[in-house]
Amino acid sequence: MPAPQRDIISQSGYRAGPDLFKILCQGAALVTVLLLGWIIYEIVESAWPSIQKFGLDFITTSAWVPNRERFGVLPFIMGTLASSLLAILFAFPLGVSIAIFLSENFLSPSIRQTMRFVVEMLAAIPSVVYGLWGIFIIIPIVKAFGDWAVASLGGFPLFSGPAYGNSLLTASVVLAIMILPTITAISRNALAAVPKTLREGTYALGATRWEAIFSVILPTAAPGIVAATILGLGRAMGETMAVAMLIGNSSRLSWSVLSPSGTLAGLLANQFGEAQGLQVNSLMYAALILIAITLFVNLIGEAVLRHTQKATAGIR
Amino acid sequence: MDFGASDAAMSDEEIAKVPSGVVMIPATAGEIVFAYNLPGFPGIKLAREVMAGIYLGTVTKWNDPAIVKANPDLKLPNLAIQVAYRSDGSGTTYVFTQHLSAISAKFDDEVGTDKSVTFPVGVGGKGNEGVTALIKQSVGTVGYVEYGYAKDNGLLMASLQNKSGNFVAPDIASARETLSNLELPTNLRIWPVDPEGASDYPIVSFTWLLLYKKYPNAEKLKALKEFVNWSLADGQSFSESLGYVPLPAPVVEKAKAALSTIE
Numbered sequence: 001m002p003a004p005q006r007d008i009i010s011q012s013g014y015r016a017g018p019d020l021f022k023i024l025c026q027g028a029a030l031v032t033v034l035l036l037g038w039i040i041y042e043i044v045e046s047a048w049p050s051i052q053k054f055g056l057d058f059i060t061t062s063a064w065v066p067n068r069e070r071f072g073v074l075p076f077i078m079g080t081l082a083s084s085l086l087a088i089l090f091a092f093p094l095g096v097s098i099a100i101f102l103s104e105n106f107l108s109p110s111i112r113q114t115m116r117f118v119v120e121m122l123a124a125i126p127s128v129v130y131g132l133w134g135i136f137i138i139i140p141i142v143k144a145f146g147d148w149a150v151a152s153l154g155g156f157p158l159f160s161g162p163a164y165g166n167s168l169l170t171a172s173v174v175l176a177i178m179i180l181p182t183i184t185a186i187s188r189n190a191l192a193a194v195p196k197t198l199r200e201g202t203y204a205l206g207a208t209r210w211e212a213i214f215s216v217i218l219p220t221a222a223p224g225i226v227a228a229t230i231l232g233l234g235r236a237m238g239e240t241m242a243v244a245m246l247i248g249n250s251s252r253l254s255w256s257v258l259s260p261s262g263t264l265a266g267l268l269a270n271q272f273g274e275a276q277g278l279q280v281n282s283l284m285y286a287a288l289i290l291i292a293i294t295l296f297v298n299l300i301g302e303a304v305l306r307h308t309q310k311a312t313a314g315i316r
Numbered sequence: 317m318d319f320g321a322s323d324a325a326m327s328d329e330e331i332a333k334v335p336s337g338v339v340m341i342p343a344t345a346g347e348i349v350f351a352y353n354l355p356g357f358p359g360i361k362l363a364r365e366v367m368a369g370i371y372l373g374t375v376t377k378w379n380d381p382a383i384v385k386a387n388p389d390l391k392l393p394n395l396a397i398q399v400a401y402r403s404d405g406s407g408t409t410y411v412f413t414q415h416l417s418a419i420s421a422k423f424d425d426e427v428g429t430d431k432s433v434t435f436p437v438g439v440g441g442k443g444n445e446g447v448t449a450l451i452k453q454s455v456g457t458v459g460y461v462e463y464g465y466a467k468d469n470g471l472l473m474a475s476l477q478n479k480s481g482n483f484v485a486p487d488i489a490s491a492r493e494t495l496s497n498l499e500l501p502t503n504l505r506i507w508p509v510d511p512e513g514a515s516d517y518p519i520v521s522f523t524w525l526l527l528y529k530k531y532p533n534a535e536k537l538k539a540l541k542e543f544v545n546w547s548l549a550d551g552q553s554f555s556e557s558l559g560y561v562p563l564p565a566p567v568v569e570k571a572k573a574a575l576s577t578i579e
Binding site: 250 | 396406442449450
């Protein structure tokens with residue numbers, strides 16, 4: 001009777017000890033988990049005086065006045081959500097369109113390869129360069145648009161004046177460009193992974209190219225596209241430097257996309273350097289909230305991903 | 317860490333937390349200006365209540381009667397004033413809000429003094445360069461920056477009304493005037509919060525070197541003393557070209573005396 005494979009190896013003397021590779025991998029995984037736990041523990045500890053003092057009021061009030069020791073981050077939470085959702089609104093249709101274009105055979109492979117490289121290069125540009133570029137290029141455009149929008153659409157609260165160059169809209173437009181490579185690259189991979197047989201089958205049934213794209217290829221690649229969007233959203237929420245340079249860093253709540261606003265990440269970058277006492281604790285509390293929001297977004301993303309995977313499982 | 321420097325000198329409370337003691341030595345001085353973007357209107361005069369009013373959001377147009385009153389020769393436009401401030405914590409904001417709080421009870425009540433405060437109006441820029449960029453971007457913007465930044469970027473600067481009622485243009489001479497009228501206390505920590513001299517520029521502050529009272533390493537101490545002595549003597553000649561104010565002779569004397577107490 002043949003012995004199991006593993007026994008043969010140990011008998012021959014090769015793997016007498018424990019599986020070192022397995023231990024190494026387990027250790028690395030454990031360190032990552034511990035690291036996250038440690039970071040959160042440290043943040044909670046430094047935020048504790050502020051958590052005790054303000055509790056949930058910290059999230060629901062809108063006064064951030066360091067010299068009066070009044071701290072509330074509602075405007076920054078709203079600014080973080082609004083700027084990243086607006087960025088997704090701009091970047092999603094653009095990114096998915098580019099991904100479709102790059103994964104179908106509209107152009108010769110060499111041209112597509114070049115374009116793909118160029119789009120992915122956008123991810124290699126440092127944040128501060130986006131910020132500078134935004135100051136010199138996007139701000140004047142948004143300001144001009146804003147002046148026009150206030151004059152003609154001013155009755156609509158989203159476009160109420162006065163229009164500022166450093167505004168929620170400016171930050172969102174630049175954020176959209178920054179997350180475009182993430183959305184494009186991952187969506188493209190998902191689209192390219194749609195089985196060839198599925199495409200051929202669709203065409204064989206007499207579908208046009210557009211029918212094939214919209215009713216078969218896109219739905220099949222949907223989990224990947226959703227994942228791309230969630231990753232983009234996560235990046236937009238955590239983005240700091242470019243946003244701090246462009247959004248106007250105001251703690252006033254406003255409905256208008258043309259008004260200055262502020263984000264949690266921007267608040268931390270701006271004020272941490274010279275903060276002291278309760279302000280430090282409150283900035284840590286704000287950091288904790290930012291982590292919680294991003295975690296929540298990732299969980300939703302995970303849930304949506306599972307749901308769409310189940311829904312499209314039949315055609316895989 | 318062997319030494320540091322700041323526009324906002326340490327408080328007694330902060331000094332008490334340093335076991336080896338602290339000596340603060342004025343190294344140079346700077347002035348903070350109201351820089352603005354209104355081409356064709358150089359040297360606008362801003363009265364005390366206007367300075368506070370702009371940052372309280374009560375003076376909102378360039379042709380506000382309070383501005384026109386001090387500038388009867390200028391035909392100021394009916395243009396909105398856009399306000400720029402520092403979004404990061406900063407000694408510049410500290411000195412600026414300290415002065416506005418001193419000249420306006422309403423400002424003191426609604427905003428107050430600190431390295432980062434919350435203004436009821438305006439847009440925040442990160443650093444002197446961020447505020448400078450905001451001012452350059454759109455016509456009608458006003459902001460507070462260090463004199464050097466405004467000068468290097470060719471920004472227009474307002475003449476500010478001082479305590480004795482005169483309008484003083486920001487330059488090295490008027491800031492030096494303010495400093496030479498100061499009587500320094502023994503710890504050398506003083507802010508000309510609201511200077512009284514007739515030709516004093518109103519918003520001026522020292523920048524202090526923050527040193528320990530005792531250094532255990534003799535070699536380090538020697539090098540540090542040499543450096544600070546050079547800064548107080550030859551170093552001062554570089555101040556003006558960098559947009560800072562050379563220290564008046566009596567201040568240098570007292571600074572050198574303070575330096576000699578370090579061991």
